[in-house]
Amino acid sequence: MKIQSIIVEDLQVAADFLKRFCEKCAVVDVAHHFLNAEDALIYLKDNVVDLIFLDVEMPGVSGFDLLDQLLYTPQVILTTSKTEYAYNAFQYNVTDYLKKPFTYQRFLEAIQKVSKKSEQQNGNSEQDHLFIKSDGKLIRLHNDEILFIESMGDYVKFITPAKKYITHNTIKNLETKVNPQVFMKVHRSYIVNFTKINDIQENVLFINGNMIPISKTHKSGVMQKINII
Amino acid sequence: MYNEEQKILFRYSQELDVSYLQELYGEDLQQAEMVFESSAQQLKSELSLAEARFHDGDIPGLKKIVHKMKPLFGYIGLNKIMSEFAAFEQECAQVIEPASVESGFQRIRMITEEALQKVDTETKRLKQYNTQYL
Numbered sequence: 417m418k419i420q421s422i423i424v425e426d427l428q429v430a431a432d433f434l435k436r437f438c439e440k441c442a443v444v445d446v447a448h449h450f451l452n453a454e455d456a457l458i459y460l461k462d463n464v465v466d467l468i469f470l471d472v473e474m475p476g477v478s479g480f481d482l483l484d485q486l487l488y489t490p491q492v493i494l495t496t497s498k499t500e501y502a503y504n505a506f507q508y509n510v511t512d513y514l515k516k517p518f519t520y521q522r523f524l525e526a527i528q529k530v531s532k533k534s535e536q537q538n539g540n541s542e543q544d545h546l547f548i549k550s551d552g553k554l555i556r557l558h559n560d561e562i563l564f565i566e567s568m569g570d571y572v573k574f575i576t577p578a579k580k581y582i583t584h585n586t587i588k589n590l591e592t593k594v595n596p597q598v599f600m601k602v603h604r605s606y607i608v609n610f611t612k613i614n615d616i617q618e619n620v621l622f623i624n625g626n627m628i629p630i631s632k633t634h635k636s637g638v639m640q641k642i643n644i645i
Numbered sequence: 646m647y648n649e650e651q652k653i654l655f656r657y658s659q660e661l662d663v664s665y666l667q668e669l670y671g672e673d674l675q676q677a678e679m680v681f682e683s684s685a686q687q688l689k690s691e692l693s694l695a696e697a698r699f700h701d702g703d704i705p706g707l708k709k710i711v712h713k714m715k716p717l718f719g720y721i722g723l724n725k726i727m728s729e730f731a732a733f734e735q736e737c738a739q740v741i742e743p744a745s746v747e748s749g750f751q752r753i754r755m756i757t758e759e760a761l762q763k764v765d766t767e768t769k770r771l772k773q774y775n776t777q778y779l
Contacts, residue, residue, distance in 0.1 A: 426713065427687070427713060428683065429680060429684050429687050430716060430720075432679065432683060433680055433720065436673075436676050436679075473709075473712055475709065497712070497715050497719075497727075516716040516719065517669060517716060517719040517720045519668050520669075520671060
């Protein structure tokens with residue numbers, strides 16, 4: 417799967433240069449380029465990305481101000497022409513720090529760091545549980561407790577037999593965080609626990625009496641995953 | 646049509662940091678052409694803005710533009726200019742009176758104009774090469 421990214425950079429030349437490297441490496445998709453942090457923040461309110469290429473000094477909101485205002489933490493590669501920000505970069509736990517202009521080789525090294533970090537994060541999803549933030553606390557949910565996860569715009573609902581938990585997240589983000597051995601996205605608004613499916617009829621599946629649509633895009637994936645005798 | 650064996654390698658002008666440019670663009674001379682062209686355009690427009698800020702006595706504004714111009718020289722193999730711009734950016738951070746930075750400003754203006762001539766020449770060479778061989 418490609419790394420979904422955005423570029424936040426007020427220097428058009430630098431953004432074009434970076435876009436070319438992203439195309440060349442073929443593992444990074446650039447969804448958008450923003451000339452200022454304000455526009456990027458608006459986009460990031462409704463969209464989840466894996467990676468932000470972020471300039472530090474921009475007119476108005478700086479790159480670090482943007483990081484302070486983010487509601488979730490994608491990976492960040494700082495792109496700047498100053499080296500003085502290295503300490504701040506360390507504090508913000510950014511994945512890498514590229515001094516402009518940088519070579520293709522240096523860019524690839526940064527992307528390798530991003531991939532490695534993603535693998536580590538996905539490795540964590542092999543666990544048998546996850547923590548969600550709901551009602552002001554972190555709640556541990558075992559995979560086996562969760563029937564399915566439903567999208568509610570900027571929020572998602574975790575459905576368990578006993579209770580429903582609402583948390584600030586998106587299906588797109590969770591898709592990469594949950595254990596793929598147990599969970600699968602069946603629709604843009606639903607991730608289901610595969611072990612909980614009671615039956616499937618055409619483009620609908622049932623879990624504990626709940627009817628969940630299966631989209632055309634995900635139908636073949638669902639059929640491949642279930643064990644039909 | 647050219648014969649691949651007869652194809653000559655592009656050599657950047659000796660006035661530029663040749664090994665750095667080779668490292669930056671590798672064999673992608675289309676990217677080099679694109680970046681040289683857009684760097685020149687942006688340097689021209691930023692220089693006009695810098696002049697306006699200087700004449701308005703807006704030193705913080707001038708500093709921001711100098712900061713923005715600085716990496717552009719790197720993309721065109723004029724790395725030494727980047728350090729001159731970094732020094733002028735520092736100077737702008739320390740003074741309030743426009744008169745204090747006048748000589749520095751005139752110097753970076755002259756450097757930029759000279760750089761623009763070099764980059765225009767190199768862009769033409771790249772364009773010609775790319776048209777011939779790509």
